[in-house]
Amino acid sequence: MVSVDDFSKMVSAVYACAVDPGQAAESITTIYQTLGARGGALLVAQGAVRNQIAAVLPADAAETYRHHYWRVDHVLDDVEAGPVGVVRTGSELMTPDHRSEFLNEWNRPNDLEDGMFVRLTSGRATTTFLVTAPRRTEPFGSAERLKAMNALTGHLQQALRTYDKFAESGRVNNGLVAMVDGMRHGTALVGPAGFLRCLNSSAELILQTADGLSLHAQCITATVGSAQAQLGKAIHTAIVGDRDGIRCGRSMLCARPSGRRPYVVHIVPSQPDDAGALMIIVDPEHQTMAAPALLAQLFSLTRAESQIASGIARGAPPKQLAEEMSVSLVTVRTHLQHVFDKTDTHRQADLARLLTNLLP
Structure with missing residues (x-):
């Protein structure tokens, strides 16, 4: 069973990768291990070429895939041709076929004959995320795993957009965010003690409402005491580090005096040489629809x-x-x-x- 804590770890890993792509392998490992898989990968296809952005796979599976088997991977061909945001399962896509070079020469020898796959983007460059697992009596794509993967998909897509915004601003390398206003969730870059560096309009509205989070002396604070203690600890851990000095991300619920559902706050470190953290505030009460x-x-x-x-x-x-x-x-x-x-x-x-x- 995927607990709330386990899911929060996966979400934190996703956003940590958005801030620092160097953590991609670690983030993928967190996700596939939490889901009980054997490996995972993030790939992008453009035209007739498919590349691994990051992959954590057994033995030399990633290398042999990169050198040859991506050309005959009809499983990802199907995923990339399918709808965006829809989780597909190995039971659906990987039916045994003695004629399939990919299934018989790569999947089976590597014991990776099941899994879950989701197309994250559309356009000329199609990005796909997958976790892969051995084939067992019970399909890997259980109702519980599908529920977790579906819930994670939106965060994966948001993380890709977050990274794109950082890249466009030209400030990925030092963690300073100059362009976050187009992002759906409340997003802010903070320094020690929650000192605000920049924020988007969604975060500004949340702080102005002061229903659970507010801005005091240029610092983001929680209006409920217990939540403030958690927030302060999460920011400190992301910027300074834990007892071992390791900077890491955390997720928390921030209660709202109005009685509305609490904010979900994700806090992840920025670049190693920058004493800052990225704060993403998700409001479960607010669902923005395209016009x-x-x-x-x-x-x-x-x-x-x-x-x-x-x-x-x-x-x-x-x-x-x-x-x-x-x-x-x-x-x-x-x-x-x-x-x-x-x-x-x-x-x-x-x-x-x-x-x-x-x-x-």
Whole structure:
């Protein structure tokens, strides 16, 4: 079972990698070990070439894959051609086939015949994350593991966008963030004692509301005493280090006096030569949806199709949408099928997941 603490460790590992790509192997190891897999990898495909950004695999599996077997990897071909954000399983993708060079000469000898796979990005360069495991009597992609992987997918996508923002700002190497305002979650770069260096508009709004977190004397503080103690310790551990002097990330819940669901706060170290930390504040009460105009632009949807897609993303059933739009249920279902075709999705749940992950 993946506990809350275990999941928090995976999330912290993901964001630590976004701040310092040098921690990619360590982050992948944390994830695959937590899920009970045997290895993991992050890959990017562009055109006819697929490269390993980072891979933690048994023996010489990573090297042989890099030298040859990526060319015949039909499993990732299927994942990269599929919808973004949808977790696929080895049971679905890795059916034994005596004709498959990839399955018989690479997967089987390395005892990696099962796993979970998810396409994280679209566009010219497609990024995919996977964990791989031996084939056993029970499929690796259990309901519990799928739930954890689905929950982790959004964080993986956010971490990629975070890294891209840092790279664009030209400040990845020294950890100073000059451009974070386009990110969905509240994001701030802090120094010792939570001293604020910079923040995006989402974080600014959270601090202005002062419902659990606020800005006092230019330092981010928690308004509930017990949470402040945890926050201070997490920032100290990320910047100064633990008892052994090791800087590491932590995740915590920050209670809100209003009674709303607590913020989820992730704090990870910045670069080794910078006494700073990245704070990411997730508000479970706030779910940003892409505007209908953006959906129309991205997927060439008509006005009616955009309205229906937005409705599905907020959880409205087709019957309710028909009433809101004053059209028949048949018309709504026809438009919805067009939306599925244009967005390369097949179910309302897949469509909703895609649309809620569009914004950075």
